Amino acid sequence: MRNIPIPVDVHRLRFTCVKAARPRVVDQDTGKIKTDKEGNKIYESVLLAEDELGRIELVKVGTSGQPPIAPGQDVVPTAMVGYVWEIPQNGASRWGISYKATSIVPVSGIPAGEQSV
Numbered sequence: 001m002r003n004i005p006i007p008v009d010v011h012r013l014r015f016t017c018v019k020a021a022r023p024r025v026v027d028q029d030t031g032k033i034k035t036d037k038e039g040n041k042i043y044e045s046v047l048l049a050e051d052e053l054g055r056i057e058l059v060k061v062g063t064s065g066q067p068p069i070a071p072g073q074d075v076v077p078t079a080m081v082g083y084v085w086e087i088p089q090n091g092a093s094r095w096g097i098s099y100k101a102t103s104i105v106p107v108s109g110i111p112a113g114e115q116s117v
Helices: none
Strands: 013-023 025-027 044-053 054-063 074-078 081-091 092-100 105-108
Touching: 013 074, 013 105, 044 074, 054 105
Parallel strands: 054 092
Antiparallel strands: 013 044, 044 054, 074 105, 081 092
């Protein structure tokens, strides 16, 4: 499966931080933390994403470095993309979408014209 980034139009969504960012652990046995190509720790934040019709999804969004956000804050992920993944498991496949963003910032730090709905 090719791993092609799918851009996410964040302007049509409202995001709220549900759980503070934590380093992404890639090996539970060793506690190894995932890093990017430059060696920066990857942090995962749990965000509530709500569309214009009130539909809600919880999404984990990875960023390089710890974003300056806290639970309960309205936030905006910048340059957010999704990647489809698939893992064979016991003769079947599990799949999903993982999300990454260049940064996640509080709405209060964004100019008014660039805020999500």
